[in-house]
Amino acid sequence: MLDAAFFRQWLTSAAALVDREAERLTELDSPIGDADHGSNLQRGFAAVAATLEKDAPTTPGAVLTLAGRQLISTVGGASGPLYGTLLRRTGKALGDAAEVSEQEFADALRTGVDAVGALGGAVPGDKTMLDALVPAVDALSESFGAAREAANEGALATTPLQARKGRASYLGERSIGHQDPGATSSALLFDALVQTAEAGRE
């Protein structure tokens, strides 16, 4: 079973990974975006980590909704409301249970991913974060490791796609040949999930 401490650790690990990878995310965002994905997420996740340390919510749902709210209010770019919605809807779907099973988490995360699709009007294949999130959540019932692998594969598979959403879509065919920064940062969330689960087993 997964408790609030697990989810706090997950998001803290995600913040550390985003911090480490910020430069790479921004590099990916410079040919097809406005070159701020890394710095925007770095600011947002740093705020999440700081808030979770200060407030320490006691249920998984509360951890995720608080983190989502922080992302919406601090990121400053489109990834803020998108990741914020992902975490908030997942958190709300978990309700106020003190502990949740891995399957309950997988189901809740699917609700969150669906909400991201609805907010941005995107579907897999549009070269967005959904190209990592959707396969990852499909694999999550199997294992966290499988979800990580699916997210990484999904992110890599965005390279040949033509963007149909967001600023990159204005580039038309010139968006082809670049890996999507949003799908790449989404894959980091599943890296952090595996790290957190492995740390818990030690």
Place this chain on the structure above:
Amino acid sequence: MSDDKLVGIVLVSHSGAVAESVAALATGLAGGGSTAPVAAAGGTEDGGLGTSSELIAQAAAKVDRGAGIAILTDLGSAVLTVKALIAEGDELPEGARLVDAPFVEGAVAAVVAASAGADVDAVEAAAAEAYSYRKA
């Protein structure tokens, strides 16, 4: 007509200068006396390009007269942030809604309609109608 019945207008752009300028343009063209309350929420809190949910919430609170608020946005994160704030439920005053309209033309139409005392449905319709005006 008392001012406190007017619909408020919030203009959200990625740029502070754009939001302020469109607000000035819309109130200028609505002209002829007092206009509906209009607030600009452009750029990030530190003056950069982007969207700030804090600035949007502040602008909405500033123009709220209890008659509803029409929010017009430009691109990407401005649209998504307003949608996310509305979905939150408690971040914006009651009756705040995102209006699907072109930013500049919609802002002028919304401010003119709101200044004439239109309710929020009519303000939304006036702003959305700006899409039907073809330029070529």
